Amino acid sequence: MITLTSIDKVYRTERVETLALQNINLDIADGEFVSIMGPSGCGKSTLLNLIGLLDKPTNGRLTLDGQHINGAADRSLAKMRNEKLGFVFQSFHLVPDLTVLDNVEIPLLYRKIGSAERRKRALAALDRVGLSSRVHHFPTQLSGGQQQRVAIARAIVGKPRIVLADEPTGNLDSAMGDEIMGILEELNEKDGTTVVMVTHDDRFAQRTGRTIRLFDGRQVA
Amino acid sequence: MLKNSLKLALKVLARRKVFTAISLAGITMTLSVLMAATAVLDNVLAPRVPESRLDRILTLDYVLMHGPENTERSNPGRGFLDKTIRNLPGVERTSTYSEIQTAVVYDGALRAELPYRRADAEYWKILDYRFLEGGPFTAADEAANRSVVVITEDVRRKLFGGNAALGKMVDIGGEPHRVVGVVPTVPFTQTIAYSSLWVPLGPATGEQQKATFGNLIAIVLAKSTADIPMIQREFNTRVSHVPIDDPKTFKEIRSALDTTFEGIARDLTDDKFGARGPTVLRIGFLAVALLFMTLPALNLVTLNLSRILERASEVGVRKAFGAPRRMLIGQFVVENVVLTVIGGAAAFVLAFLLLSIFDAIDFLPGAHFDLNLRVFAWGMLIAAFFGVFSGIYPAWKMSRLDPVNALRGGAM
Numbered sequence: 001m002i003t004l005t006s007i008d009k010v011y012r013t014e015r016v017e018t019l020a021l022q023n024i025n026l027d028i029a030d031g032e033f034v035s036i037m038g039p040s041g042c043g044k045s046t047l048l049n050l051i052g053l054l055d056k057p058t059n060g061r062l063t064l065d066g067q068h069i070n071g072a073a074d075r076s077l078a079k080m081r082n083e084k085l086g087f088v089f090q091s092f093h094l095v096p097d098l099t100v101l102d103n104v105e106i107p108l109l110y111r112k113i114g115s116a117e118r119r120k121r122a123l124a125a126l127d128r129v130g131l132s133s134r135v136h137h138f139p140t141q142l143s144g145g146q147q148q149r150v151a152i153a154r155a156i157v158g159k160p161r162i163v164l165a166d167e168p169t170g171n172l173d174s175a176m177g178d179e180i181m182g183i184l185e186e187l188n189e190k191d192g193t194t195v196v197m198v199t200h201d202d203r204f205a206q207r208t209g210r211t212i213r214l215f216d217g218r219q220v221a
Numbered sequence: 222m223l224k225n226s227l228k229l230a231l232k233v234l235a236r237r238k239v240f241t242a243i244s245l246a247g248i249t250m251t252l253s254v255l256m257a258a259t260a261v262l263d264n265v266l267a268p269r270v271p272e273s274r275l276d277r278i279l280t281l282d283y284v285l286m287h288g289p290e291n292t293e294r295s296n297p298g299r300g301f302l303d304k305t306i307r308n309l310p311g312v313e314r315t316s317t318y319s320e321i322q323t324a325v326v327y328d329g330a331l332r333a334e335l336p337y338r339r340a341d342a343e344y345w346k347i348l349d350y351r352f353l354e355g356g357p358f359t360a361a362d363e364a365a366n367r368s369v370v371v372i373t374e375d376v377r378r379k380l381f382g383g384n385a386a387l388g389k390m391v392d393i394g395g396e397p398h399r400v401v402g403v404v405p406t407v408p409f410t411q412t413i414a415y416s417s418l419w420v421p422l423g424p425a426t427g428e429q430q431k432a433t434f435g436n437l438i439a440i441v442l443a444k445s446t447a448d449i450p451m452i453q454r455e456f457n458t459r460v461s462h463v464p465i466d467d468p469k470t471f472k473e474i475r476s477a478l479d480t481t482f483e484g485i486a487r488d489l490t491d492d493k494f495g496a497r498g499p500t501v502l503r504i505g506f507l508a509v510a511l512l513f514m515t516l517p518a519l520n521l522v523t524l525n526l527s528r529i530l531e532r533a534s535e536v537g538v539r540k541a542f543g544a545p546r547r548m549l550i551g552q553f554v555v556e557n558v559v560l561t562v563i564g565g566a567a568a569f570v571l572a573f574l575l576l577s578i579f580d581a582i583d584f585l586p587g588a589h590f591d592l593n594l595r596v597f598a599w600g601m602l603i604a605a606f607f608g609v610f611s612g613i614y615p616a617w618k619m620s621r622l623d624p625v626n627a628l629r630g631g632a633m
Contacts, residue, residue: 082543093538097232107542
């Protein structure tokens with residue numbers, strides 16, 4: 001499903017060159033639930049951004065769902081992200097001016113789907129995460145856990161093959177964190193969605209199928 | 222997608238009240254001034270009573286004789302008019318009237334100086350004054366050089382306290398004239414129809430019949446607007462054959478039979494551009510309008526650019542979920558256009574209030590400025606253009622945000 005071969009990522013400014021990732025080799029199979037762990041600044045989010053096609057490797061080869069990504073145009077990367085990927089962020093990143101329902105519809109706006117069908121799928125996704133009664137609320141009217149559930153609904157509304165979660169429980173207390181982990185586990189077990197999750201929390205890492213450990217931009221396990 | 226962009230635009234505006242208020246204030250003030258200016262121009266250039274046929278009226282108001290060392294310019298005389306505008310093909314009616322002069326009107330102790338014209342009977346058939354009392358003087362009145370006068374409502378108020386004036390006498394320059402008609406007051410912006418008093422042109426003397434120069438103006442009413450170029454070509458041909466009175470001093474004779482806009486262009490550009498004058502004037506108006514809009518547009522661009530950081534997270538999320546750049550640009554431009562169109566509607570209301578105040582204080586006597594559908598349509602078009610103009614650069618900048626940085630909180 002996801003293959004990284006000899007991936008490097010270097011950030012260059014006028015004065016400084018930072019090697020964020022070095023010689024990463026990774027294979028994530030279809031339907032896996034993988035966690036990525038490591039100390040702050042070790043390159044976890046950078047790795048997730050590369051897998052999520054939000055960033056490009058400096059060296060190496062990345063293949064997603066059988067498709068070689070290096071050198072692909074921005075437009076085709078955007079299309080792949082829309083069709084195959086879903087994102088869940090630590091800070092939720094919900095649009096505050098939109099209702100919960102409108103937020104969840106966002107990925108579907110960039111597909112050729114009519115408004116009625118968009119609405120139907122968004123409601124189904126919200127029902128899946130247990131928020132059918134909050135569809136017309138605004139994000140600021142929800143708790144942290146509820147906001148993250150909306151973000152998960154947004155991530156899955158397009159039925160992506162892969163969900164990438166960057167510290168999805170990072171801003172939540174342990175009870176809400178457990179709730180979110182439960183939803184991600186269910187996605188993985190029932191729908192066969194591949195989940196790649198960055199986390200600092202060993203408890204949650206242990207609930208995943210495999211843990212990839214990074215240290216100073218290198219893979220250590 | 223457009224529906225969603227519109228929905229989001231309204232929501233963003235409703236939630237960000239300070240930004241919306243500041244932006245709307247600038248837009249509304251700019252557009253209301255532009256709309257008021259459009260209403261004034263509309264008053265001058267668009268057909269309205271008594272110049273409802275303005276789109277078919279051509280005016281001849283100057284003759285110029287040019288020589289190596291001398292140039293003379295004046296209104297045409299009857300001699301020139303007889304050689305050039307009689308029986309032009311494509312013309313329905315022709316009229317001759319005098320340039321505006323000042324008449325001293327006496328009413329007992331009251332002495333007033335009022336603008337007046339001498340006009341022929343055809344003048345009243347080309348223009349369509351709505352008479353409040355009586356009617357125009359006739360060809361028979363003119364032929365007999367009768368002492369009759371048409372006055373405006375304003376003059377009726379001054380001389381007769383607003384009471385019926387038909388049949389009453391008005392002393393013009395020491396000569397009594399009988400009122401045969403009263404018309405609504407005409408603003409000076411309607412240059413053909415403007416006057417306070419009209420008396421018959423009267424027959425010409427022998428000398429006047431031959432004169433190239435005089436104090437006259439001629440208007441012709443074309444059968445249709447399509448005939449105008451042909452009429453102008455024929456007129457120009459005739460002008461080129463008019464014998465020059467003093468061929469030793471003057472080598473060339475020039476004149477023009479212009480539409481209203483052509484005449485204004487000729488006057489404003491001092492005839493430096495000839496036939497291209499109207500185009501130059503249109504470009505000039507557009508340039509002034511654009512210049513006037515530039516400052517508030519730049520202000521809005523700056524405001525929008527400062528909002529990019531605020532909305533960086535949203536842009537990052539949309540890009541993460543596959544938003545193509547053109548859709549992001551489209552969304553933000555639509556948001557801006559919605560804002561400027563709302564501003565345009567508010568400007569329309571403000572301009573209406575402004576013009577109502579102008580009307581109430583009789584700012585330009587006789588002028589009535591209104592915001593008709595045409596002015597409203599122009600105003601909305603300007604507002605939409607303003608929205609695109611001030612939105613496109615910030616939208617483009619927003620669409621180029623790197624999603625990783627945007628999700629982190631914003632560098633451009």
